[in-house]
Amino acid sequence: xxxxxxxxxxxxxxxxxxxxxxxxxxxxxxxxxxxxxxxxxxxxxxxxxxxxxxxxxxxxxxxxxxxxxxxxxxxxxxxxxxxxxxxxxxxxxxxxxxxxxxxxxxxxxxxxxxxxxxxxxxxxxxxxxxxxxxxxxxxxxxxxxxxxxxxxxxxxxxxxxxxxxxxxxxxxxxxxxxxxxxxxxxxxxxxxxxxxxxxxxxxxxxxxxxxxxxxxxxxxxxxxxxxxxxxxxxxxxxxxxxxxxxxxxxxxxxxxxxxxxxxxxxxxxxxxxxxxxxxxxxxxxx
Numbered sequence: 001x002x003x004x005x006x007x008x009x010x011x012x013x014x015x016x017x018x019x020x021x022x023x024x025x026x027x028x029x030x031x032x033x034x035x036x037x038x039x040x041x042x043x044x045x046x047x048x049x050x051x052x053x054x055x056x057x058x059x060x061x062x063x064x065x066x067x068x069x070x071x072x073x074x075x076x077x078x079x080x081x082x083x084x085x086x087x088x089x090x091x092x093x094x095x096x097x098x099x100x101x102x103x104x105x106x107x108x109x110x111x112x113x114x115x116x117x118x119x120x121x122x123x124x125x126x127x128x129x130x131x132x133x134x135x136x137x138x139x140x141x142x143x144x145x146x147x148x149x150x151x152x153x154x155x156x157x158x159x160x161x162x163x164x165x166x167x168x169x170x171x172x173x174x175x176x177x178x179x180x181x182x183x184x185x186x187x188x189x190x191x192x193x194x195x196x197x198x199x200x201x202x203x204x205x206x207x208x209x210x211x212x213x214x215x216x217x218x219x220x221x222x223x224x225x226x227x228x229x230x231x232x233x234x235x236x237x238x239x240x241x242x243x244x245x246x247x248x249x250x251x252x253x254x255x256x257x258x259x260x261x262x263x264x265x266x267x268x269x270x271x272x273x274x275x276x277x278x279x280x281x282x283x284x285x286x
Contacts, residue, residue: 006119009234012026012236013219013232014061015027016192016221017220017221022054022058025044029074033074033078041067092104109245109249112233112249113249116234116250117253119232120231120257125257125258129258129262132157132213133262134185135183136184137164137180137185138187139210140167140186141168141187142167142198143168148248148251148252149254150187152256153166153255154166156259159273160262160270161270161273170201173201174200174201177201177208179208180209180210181208182208182209184210185212186205186211187212187213188201188212188226189215189251192217193223194223202214202223203226205226206226211228211229212228212229213228213230213231214227215231215232217232217235231254233247235247235250
């Protein structure tokens with residue numbers, strides 16, 4: 001069962017994977033959270049144009065046992081006035097002043113990081129750190145804008161002695177994944193969780209018994225089917241900023257946490273390697 005603070009984040013992350021009927025329910029709850037407390041299961045079904053059985057199925061998808069339990073948690077959330085801020089900050093519009101734009105962009109980016117922090121599961125982070133620590137080689141699969149987070153991971157990890165390679169070409173992803181072994185690890189980064197080449201590469205890596213990790217914004221997306229360890233971001237990209245840096249910042253947050261966890265695990269050695277690499281960098285600077 002999701003924590004109260006993360007319920008709406010959970011629902012939003014599920015939307016892309018839901019069928020049309022379940023999606024109607026999810027969108028109604030997101031858009032009308034304050035109305036839910038007045039509704040019975042049959043009322044919500046009628047408002048969404050679905051059956052009561054479909055509402056029950058939606059409830060189970062969100063990991064609640066009953067509609068009443070889900071409703072109680074929504075009521076608790078909507079009592080908190082801070083939740084209303086979610087519905088105040090919308091997309092950038094043509095009428096916005098520069099001051100408005102600054103306020104909105106800063107808010108959206110900070111909110112993405114704070115929301116991601118809310119849904120991070122410590123146990124999953126520990127498992128991911130352990131898998132990366134034990135890996136002889138780390139493959140990172142990505143495409144498009146996710147390359148930003150992948151490059152951050154490569155720079156971070158290899159400065160503390162981890163052999164790490166990025167693959168964003170589908171052919172190279174397929175080849176490298178097929179050569180991994182149980183001694184290796186693979187990370188697939190996809191905001192949507194549906195990037196075909198990244199999903200396929202992670203699937204192949206798992207078939208080769210490598211430890212697989214995904215970083216995605218959407219629970220129950222295809223990439224999660226092939227990840228031993230699932231790490232989630234919580235980003236809602238406004239329409240004006242589709243495929244923006246907002247999702248990349250949340251991905252980088254996850255990467256930085258993994259990097260710090262790895263570095264702390266072997267702190268003395270990490271410090272030595274970071275100092276050596278820093279000295280090398282100083283020699284190439286004017």
